[in-house]
Each structure stands twice: as structure tokens, then as C-alpha cells.
Amino acid sequence: MGFFEKLTGGLKKTRDSMAKAVDSMFKSFTKIDKELFEELEEILIMSDVGAVTAADICEQLKDRVKEKGITDPALVTAELQGLIADMLRGGEALKLTTKPSVILIIGVNGVGKTTTIGKLSANLRASGKTVVLGAADTFRAAAIDQLGVWAERANVPMIRHSEGSDPAAVVFDTLSAAKSRGVDVVICDTAGRLHNKKNLMDELNKITRVIAREAPGCDLEVLLVLDATTGQNALNQAREFKDAAGITGIVLTKLDGTARGGVVIGIKNELQVPIKYVGVGEAIDDLQPFDADAFAKALFGKGEE
Amino acid sequence: MAFEGLSDKLSAAFKRLRAKGKLSESDIKEAMREVRLALLEADVSYKVAKDFVAQVSEKAIGAQVLESLTPAQQVIKIVNEELTALMGVSEVRLKSPKRPPAVVMMCGLQGAGKTTHSAKLANMLKKQGHRPLLVACDIYRPAAIEQLKVVGAKANTPVFEMGTASPVQIAKKALAHARDYGNDYVILDTAGRLHIDEQLMGELKDIKSTVEPSDILLVVDSMTGQDAVNVAKSFDDALGIDGVILTKLDGDTRGGAALSVRAVTGKPIKFVGMGEKLDDLEPFYPDRMASRILGMGDVLTLIEKA
Numbered sequence: 263m264g265f266f267e268k269l270t271g272g273l274k275k276t277r278d279s280m281a282k283a284v285d286s287m288f289k290s291f292t293k294i295d296k297e298l299f300e301e302l303e304e305i306l307i308m309s310d311v312g313a314v315t316a317a318d319i320c321e322q323l324k325d326r327v328k329e330k331g332i333t334d335p336a337l338v339t340a341e342l343q344g345l346i347a348d349m350l351r352g353g354e355a356l357k358l359t360t361k362p363s364v365i366l367i368i369g370v371n372g373v374g375k376t377t378t379i380g381k382l383s384a385n386l387r388a389s390g391k392t393v394v395l396g397a398a399d400t401f402r403a404a405a406i407d408q409l410g411v412w413a414e415r416a417n418v419p420m421i422r423h424s425e426g427s428d429p430a431a432v433v434f435d436t437l438s439a440a441k442s443r444g445v446d447v448v449i450c451d452t453a454g455r456l457h458n459k460k461n462l463m464d465e466l467n468k469i470t471r472v473i474a475r476e477a478p479g480c481d482l483e484v485l486l487v488l489d490a491t492t493g494q495n496a497l498n499q500a501r502e503f504k505d506a507a508g509i510t511g512i513v514l515t516k517l518d519g520t521a522r523g524g525v526v527i528g529i530k531n532e533l534q535v536p537i538k539y540v541g542v543g544e545a546i547d548d549l550q551p552f553d554a555d556a557f558a559k560a561l562f563g564k565g566e567e
Numbered sequence: 568m569a570f571e572g573l574s575d576k577l578s579a580a581f582k583r584l585r586a587k588g589k590l591s592e593s594d595i596k597e598a599m600r601e602v603r604l605a606l607l608e609a610d611v612s613y614k615v616a617k618d619f620v621a622q623v624s625e626k627a628i629g630a631q632v633l634e635s636l637t638p639a640q641q642v643i644k645i646v647n648e649e650l651t652a653l654m655g656v657s658e659v660r661l662k663s664p665k666r667p668p669a670v671v672m673m674c675g676l677q678g679a680g681k682t683t684h685s686a687k688l689a690n691m692l693k694k695q696g697h698r699p700l701l702v703a704c705d706i707y708r709p710a711a712i713e714q715l716k717v718v719g720a721k722a723n724t725p726v727f728e729m730g731t732a733s734p735v736q737i738a739k740k741a742l743a744h745a746r747d748y749g750n751d752y753v754i755l756d757t758a759g760r761l762h763i764d765e766q767l768m769g770e771l772k773d774i775k776s777t778v779e780p781s782d783i784l785l786v787v788d789s790m791t792g793q794d795a796v797n798v799a800k801s802f803d804d805a806l807g808i809d810g811v812i813l814t815k816l817d818g819d820t821r822g823g824a825a826l827s828v829r830a831v832t833g834k835p836i837k838f839v840g841m842g843e844k845l846d847d848l849e850p851f852y853p854d855r856m857a858s859r860i861l862g863m864g865d866v867l868t869l870i871e872k873a
């Protein structure tokens with residue numbers, strides 16, 4: 263683990279120096295004018311909020327500033343962060359009250375699904391829950407071995423079939439195993455798939471039907487994993503995965519880089535899907551519960567670890 | 568998709584204009600607002616979009632509106648031409664050094680598609696009659712070596728690995744191995760890393776200085792947003808990349824990252840990834856990419872006919 267601690271330490275420094283730059287820029291504003299709002303809009307767009315949503319947010323901000331009679335430019339940023347945090351707050355916790363409860367992890371290719379499962383398993387284990395993993399990515403090369411390594415690291419069992427087998431059958435077997443062993447939480451990995459591929463989205467739909475049939479009345483969390491580096495396409499991803507599998511939450515990964523993941527604001531706004539966790543690295547303890555205030559601050563570089 | 572095409576928006580903006588005459592400064596200003604928005608919606612970097620619009624505005628002001636085109640089409644034509652020019656040329660070849668083997672080093676952020684595209688390149692080279700060797704330099708990701716072995720087998724290409732030895736040593740030994748066994752291309756699959764991770768960026772620099780790759784290819788996910796400029800610039804500054812592979816273009820992303828990456832590095836986009844299978848590798852077509860970013864393939868074919 264020492265290696266990764268060093269790593270995150272180094273990264274934080276870089277982020278902090280960027281934060282200072284943004285901070286001093288705001289100090290240079292002496293009055294609230296058009297330029298200040300333009301500057302804010304620019305930062306939002308550069309954080310992947312999207313031009314349309316960024317403009318919307320700035321309009322709302324103007325109203326708030328007027329309403330509250332704010333005259334100090336330094337307070338405008340704080341107001342904006344509050345506004346964004348308000349938009350993102352709520353629904354962070356997973357609902358896993360039944361035994362078993364099921365978590366299905368979905369998303370496009372390479373976003374961090376399998377890694378997130380490893381981290382989440384360790385999290386749940388630490389909170390005293392028993393977990394079983396289903397290796398339902400039977401498509402990608404060595405995906406099962408990869409999940410196997412994470413199962414070992416988190417010290418949880420994994421149900422696997424051979425590469426190329428039917429993913430729905432893996433899910434079926436994992437649910438049966440969970441029921442017979444009295445396990446608290448089932449987590450199923452799935453193959454990465456682009457949301458515009460109908461046959462792959464149908465396959466996902468089939469998996470959700472198997473879960474509904476085999477675990478009726480059980481709590482189900484369908485978590486869409488989004489890569490924070492992704493731009494506006496994440497909106498399409500959220501829409502399509504919601505349609506196909508009814509997502510209950512989002513995990514936003516790779517926030518340890520310089521990408522800010524601002525596109526989730528538009529997603530939360532449009533689809534009302536809460537953000538549950540953020541991924542901040544490749545190690546097993548690099549998963550954190552989503553914190554709307556910290557996220558809003560980090561959009562402007564003032565990230566708090 | 569909810570996105571209303573740029574051409575519709577421009578047509579609306581120009582409704583009052585006659586089809587003939589010259590484009591005035593205010594006409595262009597109005598049009599360029601829409602162009603800028605379209606670029607931002609396509610994830611072109613904020614600064615790159617701004618520069619591009621400024622540059623194109625200058626060219627467009629005073630441009631003669633061709634008789635056969637409406638002002639909206641005229642602007643689109645200019646924008647599209649400029650964008651296509653910025654995308655560079657189609658340049659699909661890997662470099663071939665005087666003394667083989669050619670060493671291709673794949674690098675990029677986590678999950679971009681390096682391992683998959685290492686195998687795709689091997690597959691392509693095989694079909695061209697070469698004897699590639701895949702090298703497992705990712706010692707960090709769980710089952711990364713196994714993954715490379717599976718895709719290597721599919722591409723009928725041997726995979727050189729030394730477990731979790733140092734990537735620099737692995738690369739060095741792989742090169743010697745290639746010389747012994749007559750492999751003319753050595754493809755290094757490296758671990759995904761953040762551009763701000765000094766330690767791991769240092770590792771790539773060490774590999775570079777040790778084996779002197781003929782092609783350092785940055786693998787970029789075409790869904791990348793505003794961060795594409797930071798990523799591309801950092802990798803290029805650290806390593807001096809030779810080209811780019813743009814992956815996952817089989818999705819519905821508009822792919823503005825392509826423009827951002829080109830703008831900050833000036834390096835050619837050599838290939839695009841169009842799927843998870845080994846054959847899903849295509850040359851890069853600047854004109855297609857330009858119209859994809861602008862979100863208006865059909866309009867262009869119309870204009871071409873005009």
C-alpha cells in the first residue's frame with residue numbers, strides 16, 4: 263500500500279497548485295460584473311459542465327446574488343458552490359436492507375467498473391457485511407481473472423463461469439449462491455458496453471430481468487460507473503443506461519486526475535439520479551462516499567481531501 | 568438525440584439574410600456563436616474552440632457568398648474546411664527505422680484502450696506480413712498480463728512478459744528477444760497512468776531513453792471531455808509523442824477531443840478504434856472527423872453537390 267500512498271500524496275500537490283491559481287484569479291475581481299460571470303461560466307465549461315448547463319447555472323446565480331444583495335465578488339464563488347452543491351445533494355447512501363441485497367455495476371468500456379467492485383467489496387466488508395461477487399463480464403479478455411484478483415484482495419468469494427458463457431447465467435448462479443449461503447450483498451460485474459449498441463443493451467436488460475425474477479423484493483442498486491474524464495457524452499450514457507437498466511445511482515471514477523466530472527450536474531438535473539461514490543485512485547481504499555460540498559468546491563480547484 | 572444540428576441553427580440565424588452578397592461582420596458574429604456552442608457541445612476544449620472561432624471569423628468576414636449556397640451553408644463550408652485542415656492528413660503508417668525492429672510504445676490514461684489497440688496493431692502488422700512481438704510492460708493492473716496474452720493469442724502474436732519485473736528491464740529484454748527471434752515490430756503495452764503522476768511518467772521517460780521507440784503513440788478515449796488538452800499536452804511534453812490513436816469511436820460521441828489533441832500537440836491521429844474486436848481498427852479520416860464534431864454529415868454531402 264505504501265506505493266499508492268506516495269502516489270496520491272504527489273497528485274494532491276499538483277491539484278493544490280492549480281487550486282491556488284484559480285483562487286488568486288478570483289481575488290483579482292473587485293466588483294461583480296459581466297466579466298466575473300463570464301469567468302465563472304468559463305470555469306464551469308472547462309470542468310465539463312457543458313455550455314448549456316453552465317449558462318443556466320450562471321443565470322440562477324445572478325438571481326441569487328441579486329436576491330441576497332451580495333456585493334462582494336469573493337462571496338459570489340461561494341454562492342455558486344452552494345448552488346451546485348444544492349443541486350447535487352441527496353440520495354448518496356446505498357439501500358441494502360434486505361438479505362441478500364443486489365448491486366449491479368454497469369457502464370461503457372474502461373470506466374472503472376471492475377476496480378470499483380473491488381473497492382466497494384472492501385468497503386462493505388469493513389462495515390461488517392458479507393459479500394459475494396458475480397463475474398458476469400464473460401466477454402472482455404481476462405476480465406474474470408481481473409475481478410478474481412480484486413475478490414482476493416477484498417477477501418470475498420466470487421462466482422465464475424468460463425469466458426464466453428452467458429452473463430445472465432452467471433448472475434443467476436451468484437444469486438443462488440448468495441441465497442443458500444445467507445450472504446448480505448451480491449455484486450455483479452458486467453462487460454463494458456457502449457450505450458448505442460442495441461444488442462448489448464438488450465443483454466443488460468435480460469440481466470436485470472433475471473435479478474427481478476430470482477431476487478424478488480430484494481433491494482437492488484444499479485450503479486452506472488462514469489469516468490470523470492468523459493465529456494458531454496456521459497449524458498447520453500446516463501440516459502440510455504437508465505432506459506435499459508433503470509440506474510439508481512452513479513459512481514464517478516478517476517477524480518484523482520485533473521478532470522472535474524462536471525457533467526454529472528446536468529445528469530442529476532435531467533435524470534434525478536444521485537451520485538453515490540467517487541473513485542480517487544487505483545488502490546482498494548480509493549473509493550469515497552460522494553460529498554456534494556467537496557465536489558462543488560473541487561470544480562473550482564479548491565478540492566478538499 | 569436532442570442535439571439540433573448546427574446547420575439548422577445557422578439557417579435560423581441567417582433567416583433574414585439574402586442568399587447573395589458578402590458576409591458582414593455581424594452576420595459572422597451571430598453564426599460563430601452557434602459554431603462555438605456546437606464545438607463546446609462536442610467537447611472541444613474551451614480555449615481551442617475560442618481560438619478556432621476567432622481564426623475562422625477572420626477568414627469568413629467578407630467572403631463572397633457563392634451563388635449556389637445560402638449564407639448558412641457558406642459559413643458551414645468555411646468552418647468545415649478549416650476544421651478538416653486542422654485535423655491534419657490521413658497518415659496511417661507506423662515509422663520504419665533504418666535498423667529493425669521498430670519499437671512502438673503505447674501510452675495513455677487508464678482504460679483508454681492501450682492493451683486492446685496493441686493487439687489490433689499486431690493484428691494489422693501480421694496481415695501486412697510483419698512479425699510483431701507484444702510486450703507486457705503493465706505490471707500494475709490486475710490481470711493485465713493475462714489480458715495481453717489472451718488478445719495476443721487472438722492476433723496470433725507472441726507475447727513477451729517477465730511478470731512484475733521493472734518495465735524498463737522488460738522493454739530492454741524484449742528488444743533483445745526480438746532481435747534474436749527476428750521480430751520486426753515490438754509493441755510495448757504500458758500501464759495506464761495519470762499525466763500528473765510524476766513517478767509513472769518518469770517510468771515512461773526511462774523506457775523511452777532505454778529502447779528509443781520509433782513511434783510513441785498516445786491512446787485517447789474519444790469520449791474525453793475538456794481534460795483532453797491537459798492529457799495530450801502533458802504526455803507530449805514528457806515524451807514527445809509521434810501520433811495518436813483515438814478509441815471507442817463506435818460510440819455516439821461527437822469526439823471533439825480529436826480537435827483538442829491535434830491543436831495542442833500538432834501530432835497526427837494515426838488510427839481510430841471502432842470496436843472491441845481486433846479488426847475494428849481504421850485509418851483516420853480528417854474530413855469525417857470534422858463533420859462528426861460539427862454534428863452534420865448530411866449537410867456536407869448536400870453542400871458538396873451544390
Ligand SMILES: Nc1nc2c(ncn2[C@@H]2O[C@H](COP(=O)(O)OP(=O)(O)OP(=O)(O)O)[C@@H](O)[C@H]2O)c(=O)[nH]1
Pocket residue numbers: 369370371372373374375376377378399402405452453454455487515516517518519540541542543544548677678708759761
Ligand atoms: N486513476 C484512477 N484509475 C482508475 C480508477 N478506477 C479505475 N481505474 C483504472 O482504470 C482502468 C480501467 O478500470 P476497470 O475497472 O478495468 O474498468 P472497467 O469499467 O471494468 O473496464 P471494462 O470491463 O474493460 O469495460 C484500470 O487501469 C483501473 O486501475 C480511479 O478512480 N482512478
Ligand SMILES: Nc1nc2c(ncn2[C@@H]2O[C@H](COP(=O)(O)OP(=O)(O)OP(=O)(O)O)[C@@H](O)[C@H]2O)c(=O)[nH]1
Pocket residue numbers: 371372402454456675676677678679680681682683684705708711757758759760786814815816817818839840841842843847
Ligand atoms: N467499443 C469499444 N471498446 C473499446 C475500444 N478499444 C478498447 N475498448 C474497450 O475498452 C476497455 C478498455 O480497454 P483496454 O485495452 O483494457 O484499455 P487500457 O488502456 O489497456 O486500460 P489500462 O491498462 O487499465 O489502462 C475494454 O473493455 C476494451 O474492450 C474501441 O475502439 N471501441
Ligand SMILES: [Mg+2]
Pocket residue numbers: 375376377399405451452453454
Ligand atoms: Mg471490467
Ligand SMILES: [Mg+2]
Pocket residue numbers: 681682683705708711756757758759
Ligand atoms: Mg491495459
